[in-house]
Amino acid sequence: MINTRASERYAKSLLSISIDENLVDEIKLDIDLITKSFEESREISNLYSSPIIPINNKVKITQKIFEGKLNKHTLNLLYNLIYRKRDNLIITILEKFKELYNFHMNIEESTISTTFDLDSKSLDIVKQFAKKVTGKKITLENTIDKNILGGFNLKIGDKMIDCTVSNKISELRKKLINN
Numbered sequence: 001m002i003n004t005r006a007s008e009r010y011a012k013s014l015l016s017i018s019i020d021e022n023l024v025d026e027i028k029l030d031i032d033l034i035t036k037s038f039e040e041s042r043e044i045s046n047l048y049s050s051p052i053i054p055i056n057n058k059v060k061i062t063q064k065i066f067e068g069k070l071n072k073h074t075l076n077l078l079y080n081l082i083y084r085k086r087d088n089l090i091i092t093i094l095e096k097f098k099e100l101y102n103f104h105m106n107i108e109e110s111t112i113s114t115t116f117d118l119d120s121k122s123l124d125i126v127k128q129f130a131k132k133v134t135g136k137k138i139t140l141e142n143t144i145d146k147n148i149l150g151g152f153n154l155k156i157g158d159k160m161i162d163c164t165v166s167n168k169i170s171e172l173r174k175k176l177i178n179n
Contacts, residue, residue, distance in 0.1 A: 004096070007089050010077065011096035015104065017073050028101050030074035035094050037065065048087040058082045108136040113145040113153040130156045 018027035038045045047053060047061060062078050070078075081087045102109060110130045112118065118126070123140055130138045133156055145153070150165035 004092060006086065007092035008096045010081070010086075010089065010093045011100055014073065014077055014093075014097055015100045019104070021073075023071060023073070024101070024104070026071050027074055027097075030070045031094055031097050031101075033069065034066070034074070034078075034090070035098075038091060038094075045091070048082075048090050051085075051088075055082055055085070058087065106136050107139055108134045108157050109139050109141075110157070111141045111143055111153075111155045113143045113148060113155075115146060115148050115150065116144065118142050126154065130154070133159070 014027060015024070018024045044065065047058060059079060059082055062075075062082065066075060066078065077093075078087075078090070081090060081093075101107075108130070110127075112123075112126055123142060127138045127140050130140065138156075148164050148166070151163045151168070153164060154161040
């Protein structure tokens with residue numbers, strides 16, 4: 001089981017240091033780079049989750065991959081996790097850091113699912129709507145879902161706005177059956 005308490009403590013510590021030293025955006029970029037590395041390379045994610053690989057090898061590989069690319073605090077966190085044999089927590093620490101960063105910066109993550117890519121003007125309109133709903137800054141991701149017949153699904157934080165054709169048909173069917 002992944003220890004989310006420990007992950008949250010590590011993430012809070014990194015955010016606290018980044019706030020104290022005015023490096024919040026730089027550390028966030030580091031977190032994004034590490035996350036991207038884990039997503040793009042199964043070997044990297046397996047390296048840190050494997051208890052079989054010796055600590056010295058993990059440190060050397062981490063130096064080769066990330067040294068010179070990450071802030072010293074982010075790199076020290078990785079080394080600290082490796083030496084304490086808690087490197088299996090890296091993914092959850094990254095997720096917790098993003099949550100804490102978004103809370104600190106008053107950002108709400110949103111996703112709009114459509115059958116096609118939206119243009120920038122449409123995305124801006126959706127962002128403005130989401131900003132009105134939450135009162136926060138919005139990061140918006142556009143995903144393509146071929147299962148949607150038409151319309152869109154908008155997820156703002158933990159709220160879901162379903163404006164798909166299939167949902168409207170389903171609502172109409174329920175009204176007709178109940179009347």
